[in-house]
Amino acid sequence: MSAPAIKICGINTPQALDAAIAARADYIGLVFFAKSPRNVTMAQAAALAERAAGRTKVVGLFVDASTDFIAEAVVAAKLDAIQLHGAETPDALGRTRANLGVPVWKALSVASRDDIVRAQDFTGAADLILFDAKAPKGANLPGGLGLVFDWNLLAAYRGALPWGLAGGLSPDNVADAVRRTGATLVDVSSGVETAPGVKDAGLIRSFCFAARSA
């Protein structure tokens, strides 16, 4: 089994970006969602993307955002891909992908097997499915909460699209998660933070090391 690709999501400072690059993260995520403690402005995103250029790929995270807003971010932060974390339908997502010409990752919230089966609806519309834990009713955010879902749901998964694993990953559990699910991409945010929105260089390094050791 080859090492999974690694995405460190919710990067919002140059220090966190440098830590992700030093740990050889394949992707960093910029959160464009005002309610998030990891939210970045267009100007912050542009500056971070400039610093990241040629050293790691940049993914923009959006929640039910307008195509105009996403398009502005794609240009400002030269996004390599967009990650849609809301209730975007396959049709709407396919249109966004066609209009913007960037790879689209669809995050699916998982609590049961039915949520995994929904991935097939996005065949031909998305480029990658990111399975993440479902946020509890009334949660203030739809993701980035450090919650784990039952990885057994993915054990026999054979979807048409490439997929990644997110939700409550940390330096302590990522190797086990990769071994048990066969994920070829892992995505983390809270698990490499000391507080919501505050990334820790040591945790980023440990996470990347553990993911590669799986």
Ligand SMILES: O=C(O)c1ccccc1NCC(=O)[C@H](O)[C@H](O)COP(=O)(O)O
């Ligand atoms: O991070 C946020 O604040 C956020 C806000 C709205 C939707 C999604 C959000 N985060 C998702 C991620 O950062 C990752 O893709 C993934 O879900 C990992 O989160 P975590 O469980 O905290 O590791």
